[in-house]
Amino acid sequence: MNAESQFTKKDFVPTGEVKWCAGCGDFSILAQVQKVLSETGKSPESFAFISGIGCSSRFPYYMNCYGLHGIHGRALAIATGAKVANPALEVWVAMGDGDGLAIGGNHFVHAVRRNVGIKGILMDNRIYGLTKGQFSPTSFRGQKTKTAPMGTVEDPLDPISLSLSLGGTFVARTQDRDPKHMAEIFRRAHEHEGFAMMQVLQNCVIFNDGAFDDWCTKGKEEHTIKLVHGEKMIFGMENEKCIIRQGFSPKVALVAEVDANNIVIHDEFAADPGLAGFLAQLNGTHGLPMAYGIFRQIKAPAYEAEYRRQNDEAVAKKGPGNLQKLLNSGETWTVS
Amino acid sequence: MNDQLQLKDLDKVVIRFSGDSGDGMQLTGNQFTSSAAHHGNDVVTLPDFPAEIRAPAGTIAGISGFQLQFGNQRVNTPGDFPDVLIAMNPASLRANIKDLRPAGFAIVDLDAFDERGIKKAGYADGVNPLDPEHTLGKKVIAAPITSQTMAALESLDMPKKDKERCKNFFTLGVLYFLYDTSPDLTLNWINVKFAKKPLVAEANTKALHEGMIYARNSGLFQSQYRVGSAKLRPGTYKSLTGNEATGLGLVAAAERAGLKLFLGSYPITPATTILEEVAAHKDFDVKALQMEDEIAGICCAIGAAWAGNLAATNTSGPGIALKGEAMGLAMILELPLVIVNVQRGGPSTGLPTKTEQSDLMQAMYGRNGESPIPVIAAKSPAHCFDMAIEASRLALKYMTPVILLTDGYLGNGAEAFRIPDVNELPDLTVKFRTNPEGYQSYARDPKTNARQWVKPGTPGLANRIGGLEKDKLTGAVSHDPENHDHMVRARREKVEGIANDIADLEIIGDQKGGDILIIGWGSTYGAINNKVNRYRAAGKSVSQAHFTHIFPFPKNTLEVLKKFKKIVVAEMNLGQLNSLLRAEYAIDTIPLTKIQGKPFTEDEIEVVVDKLL
Structure with a gap:
């Protein structure tokens, strides 16, 4: 962190209205991300926010940074390309539990496994919000939703265990109602070189209100x-x-x-x-x-850095690519 | 030259190699191709391998084939029917004998025609596949290739199995002698390839020489043949497959644009070798990412395009189906992206190793909403290089995804590629927006209707874009009905405007019009061209027009169509271009369709066209 950052939180707040429901946990997450990034000393333009589809995926519109609102589940794949193409960009991905773990589960698995330098905020409310109340991969067994009127008959996926099994180099859990703790996790993620997996337990006031009350209200x-x-x-x-x-x-x-x-x-x-x-x-x-905090953080080379290293090696070995030489290489013959 | 053998001059020859997928037929074919090309012949090749890597040996399912045509003029195609069939086992003979030209001959490895081999090929008990009844009366030269190879290598201390493997070089030697072609290129190749295995190099070299001697002395052959050099455009040439050419074209386009190349991909037959080609050029600082699935392949390319790379993704039809949603995203984001579809036989998994042109409608319409994406197609293996550059040019200039259609026949087939002077390749230099003054992310260039490209990270230009409909200037999310109507039309107009920036549709033949115009697109070019040339040589008014740009069509298309009495549209599908032309121009056309996983033969064109003459 840069104690004398020339930026303030305001620099990270774009014009335009935030369109989440009143009381949504997403507001709190947004405020902490804006605050933490303003303290890094980096300009808003140094950050890229990429998302898929869902309530949480509107996040890029609410950051005064470069933003790409993509398609359902694919944010991590898009972000992987952006990060490899320009490793200098600080790439953040906002995803929901449905977006990141159901339709986007495959990309989640491989982004964590590859250790791409992406800060992934998994805004986990254990419900589909934007489609109005269907169960998600993190809904608990027996949870009653519109698509499981008698309760679900499947066990939830635990993104912490999943990420650890993939060799995740930064695996953390925090929650929307503990701003200080969230800020600390975001700060640590900002400083991490590989993939930072941050599960944020986030309350959906409309479709799953109180899902996390045991762990964030009185007696927690x-x-x-x-x-x-x-x-x-x-x-x-x-x-x-x-x-x-x-x-x-x-x-x-x-x-x-x-x-x-x-x-x-x-x-x-x-x-x-x-x-x-x-x-x-x-x-x-x-x-x-319920444990909060960083389960594990280890140093390991990020995917884009490894890719860079190989390309540098190839250039060092063969010299910078010369197109004419490349086209002329191999078995050739001349017609006069 | 050999005194005892009669020397005959030929204009062109088609050879088909056929054997077990482990017999090295692709290698043998490729070696002959290189040598013929060095000799000065024009050569076009087509491998034909089974969908399984090693299907049961000796069976018809396990046959791997390689066909080439070489000649003293442009040959255009790998040839319809072989003049010479090399069959390394009974299954290969059985599967291919019907294709052999009546005047041609087959060379078979007699040693493979034992009881077991004959049974595996599916012949009934007691049948001799070499009886005229089973060879359809065609000439079959039965040479004990395996035992001759073994005898030649008798003095070498190596396992029997390894010696047997050299039989393809023995066969190659036979052919080099028969077609009076120097073996030097192959001998050199053997020495480089097996530099670390000198015994293997010695064995293969010996087998090759013995094959040549055998062809001269065995008495099995009465003639030796000579195919003169072709009059190709002066220049330096190399043999390239279509997929190699596509990969190199992308590398070249990035160089000419001053951008880094990014290819996001997922392995799929028959498109994978494009990824392999690009991945080999890390010295150009290319990023070739093998992702977890087709969707990730295109999505990471979209991320890279957004970040300022020349981005591309390559696949075949099933992969395009998976990428559809992301293609729509690239379209609405208005980011440059090259999407290569090396078409294969469909539907579903279909015929993965065979060719087809049945993804044209998918390219045109296979997305939700009004999602116009330019569609272009390569017409020959070497042309894939030019079209990869053209796809990049359109993508960068018009800020749009572009679909480049090739197919398995082009992708795996090879022909002579004239190496260009890179300074003569199109200049694709791009200008990124860096000035924050008055920037609006969806403001359009008045000439091209393209929006401007801003690299994330550029100071003062932070903006947010996405798949939601956006305001026509600011790019902010907009659900306004009039704005949506405007944007849907603006995106289409932008793509349609490309018609002003592409070459006219060319008539090969009667410039002022005539009786019949045969229309094609993509890989059918060579077959149609050969047939049209034959008709014209016979004084018939048959002309050709071949589309490289399909969406939008060239501006003069209707003008060309109206000049001809009858229009035949030949394609390897059930009439997809035919439908597009009828819909666009409300004209009468005659579809000529074939959907067998194989390219057109001249005869198949003749059957339809003769009736119209």
Whole structure:
């Protein structure tokens, strides 16, 4: 971050009306992105915002940056091309849970796997909003929606576990009702070189209101835990609970009842993905709390940098391409 | 020259190589092609391989073929029917003997005609495939190719199987002798290719020489043939397949535009070799991305086009179906993008390794909404180079996606490509908008109707574009009815305006008009041209007009059509161009269609046209 950025949040706010529903969690996400980017010292034109289709995908229109509002599910593929073509652009993608994980699931998988230098905000409200209330890949089993009047009969996809299984180099969760935490995650993503996967639990006031209340309203301390690098995993109203290991799974225990050495300590930068995979189970199911923070961040070369490196190598080896020489190469014969 | 053999001069010869897909027929064919081209012949080739990589050996399903025509004049096509058939096994003979010209001959590997081989080819028990009844009375020269090769390599210390593999070079030697062609090019190739395997190089070299000696001394051949040099336009030539030419054309276009080339792609037969060609030129700082699917292939290209690259995507028909939505996005964003469709037999998975021209309507209309995208088509393998540059020119100048149609026949087929002086290639220099003063993202150039290209990152020009309908000037999202009407028409007018910027439709033949005009597009050019030349030589009023630009049509199209009494539209589909011409010009036309996964033969054109004369 640049403490003396010449830009303010206002520089990142374009003219024109924001057309999300009153009370939508997206407003809060937008405000934090604008704020954080204004503090980076980079001009609004240095940023490209790319999206697919959905409520969240209107995001590029609301940033005073370069923006491309694409087609449903394909934002990450478009962004991959833009980033490889111009690695100097800071590319952000806004996607929803349907956009990013259902129709765009294939691109999500491969963008994370390739470690393309994209900051991906997955605005996860566990519902289809723009099409008015159908279940999404992150809706919980049994959730009643217009297309599942008796409740869904499928288990949700967990984007944290998915990203970790793909070797994700930056995997984080935050939520729209904790602006400070969101800002911190966005800041860290801005500084990350590869793909930054940020799941933001985001409340849809119209079609899935209160979906995350357990983890963000009064009493949330009982059900949430913040991942802080180097610290013991302790939570609860009175910090009385902690996470310990039971086999390969986390278990909630009382601090008073366990040996302090058995409380799990978070390590964001662990090279081994085991710990992050273990912590990914803290997703608010099976009596476990919902974890927020960075599950894992490791240094690894970004896809576009690797591509650049190979092209540089080819140029160093063969010299910069010469078209006439290329056309004249191989078996030729002359007709006079 | 050999004293005992009679030497005969020929104008052109068609050879078809046929064997198991592991027999090296493509390699053998390509080697002969290069040598004939060096000899000064005009050569056009067409490989024909099975959809399966290694179907069961010895069966008809496993046959891999390669046909070439070489001559002392422009040959235009790989030829309709072979004069010489090389059949490495009974299945190859069985599948191809009916195509062999009655005056031609087949050379078969007698050693492969054992009980097992004959059975695998599907002949009934006790049948001798070499009996005239099964060779349709055609001349078959049965040479023990495998055993002769083994005998020639007897002194070499290598496994039997490896020795057997050299039989294709033995065969090549036979042909080099028969057609009085120097083997030097192939000998050189062997030495380079097997530089690290000297024993293999020695074996292949020996097999090739022994093949030549065998052809001279075995007594099986009575004649040796000579095909003189063709009078091609002076210049330096190389043999290129259509897909290689397309890839090189894209590289050349980017150089001439001063842009980086970006190809977003996904492997699909028969288009993949374009991606392979482009990926080989990293020294040009090209980006050739093999993505996770067809949609990602075009979408990353759209992102790269937005970022300021010359962007392209290549595929075949099924891939175009998947890319449809994204093509609409590129169209409404008004970004330059080259979309190459190497057409194959459809529908659905269809005939992946065969050729067809049945994606024309898909190119014209295969998107939701009013989505006009220019459509152009290459007419020969080497022409793919020019058309890749033309597609890039139109895309960059008019800020639009452009569809370039080629097909499997062009993509895999090869012909002599005259290497151009790169300074004579079109100048495609582009100007990015950098001045923020008064910028409106959808303001149009009064001449081309194109909007301006702004690279993201440019100071003072931040703007947002997308797939939603946008205001005609500011580019802001607009649902206004009049604005939408205006924009739909403006996008179409822009594309239609390209008609002012392309060459007229040329008449090959009677400039003032005549009895019959045969119209074609794409890869049918050579077959139609050969037939038209034959009619004209016989004094018939038959002319040709061939479309390279289909949407929009050249401005003089109706004028040309009106000059002829009868118009035949020949295409490898059920009449798609025919329908477009009728719809556009309300004229009467006669469709001449074929949809067998194979190019037209002259005879097939004759059957229809003779009736009209």
